[in-house]
Amino acid sequence: MKLSLKELSTLTLNPDTLRLAVQKVQMDGFVLFESVIPRDRIEIIRTAFLQKLEEHRARASSNRGTNRYQMHLPFEEPFIDPYIIEHPLAMQVLEAILGSNCHCYYFASDTALPGSDYQSVHSDTHLLYPDTTLSLPAYNIVVNIPLIDVRLEHGPVEIWPGGTHLMPGNLDLKALAPEMNSELVTMPAGSVVIRDMRMWHRGTPNRSNEIRPHLALIYARAWFRPIDYATIKITGATYDTLSERAKRLFRYERIV
Numbered sequence: 555m556k557l558s559l560k561e562l563s564t565l566t567l568n569p570d571t572l573r574l575a576v577q578k579v580q581m582d583g584f585v586l587f588e589s590v591i592p593r594d595r596i597e598i599i600r601t602a603f604l605q606k607l608e609e610h611r612a613r614a615s616s617n618r619g620t621n622r623y624q625m626h627l628p629f630e631e632p633f634i635d636p637y638i639i640e641h642p643l644a645m646q647v648l649e650a651i652l653g654s655n656c657h658c659y660y661f662a663s664d665t666a667l668p669g670s671d672y673q674s675v676h677s678d679t680h681l682l683y684p685d686t687t688l689s690l691p692a693y694n695i696v697v698n699i700p701l702i703d704v705r706l707e708h709g710p711v712e713i714w715p716g717g718t719h720l721m722p723g724n725l726d727l728k729a730l731a732p733e734m735n736s737e738l739v740t741m742p743a744g745s746v747v748i749r750d751m752r753m754w755h756r757g758t759p760n761r762s763n764e765i766r767p768h769l770a771l772i773y774a775r776a777w778f779r780p781i782d783y784a785t786i787k788i789t790g791a792t793y794d795t796l797s798e799r800a801k802r803l804f805r806y807e808r809i810v
């Protein structure tokens with residue numbers, strides 16, 4: 555979505571833009587704000603990330619298909635930059651959809667390495683009522699932040715916008731997805747993608763020589779509790795440094 559210079563410099567959406575962004579997520583399943591995190595911050599985070607990924611790869615094999623890693627992030631600097639955990643633009647949209655008492659329960663990353671392949675089309679969450687054809691409002695929203703400029707050769711995420719987040723649970727994704735419109739999400743580093751977690755998507759092959767990391771955070775309505783997700787471990791000393799809003803966002807995690 556195109557933002558005005560004023561919105562970009564103040565990181566505040568005007569009421570019409572906010573309404574449109576919320577409706578875009580509700581109807582299309584996602585909204586993208588391009589280049590809304592300064593390059594120098596992204597560079598610092600990318601350097602630290604690549605180091606963590608290297609350590610991780612030394613002890614774990616790829617867990618999301620060939621040459622593709624999901625990796626949790628440590629809850630520490632430079633990853634817990636406010637631009638990442640509580641980006642002002644993202645928070646306006648998230649709070650408008652999930653409520654101002656929403657929380658964050660997932661702090662991780664998805665990385666397509668050179669040589670990664672297509673994933674199966676999937677949704678990242680279970681439906682609340684899979685046995686019905688009810689279309690419910692969003693209850694889980696993923697925020698993805700690319701740490702490089704993602705072009706076609708880097709294996710951008712392919713998404714199926716336009717309503718797949720509202721579909722009932724008894725559909726044959728594999729057969730249906732090729733018949734439906736999809737989009738490859740190319741975008742500059744430091745963009746923010748806000749997507750309904752139910753939306754159909756998949757990773758695509760990274761045909762470049764560059765590692766393509768996306769940070770991935772999940773925000774939920776106050777009442778939602780994830781099943782089978784490890785809680786985020788946050789030291790008391792780190793928790794104390796967070797803003798009041800960030801403390802609220804991570805209030806259900808493990809403060810040790």
Ligand SMILES: O=C(O)CCC(=O)C(=O)O
Nearest residue numbers: 618664711756757758768
């Ligand atoms: O980062 C990507 O390209 C997609 C990853 C993904 O959807 C997953 O692993 O569930």
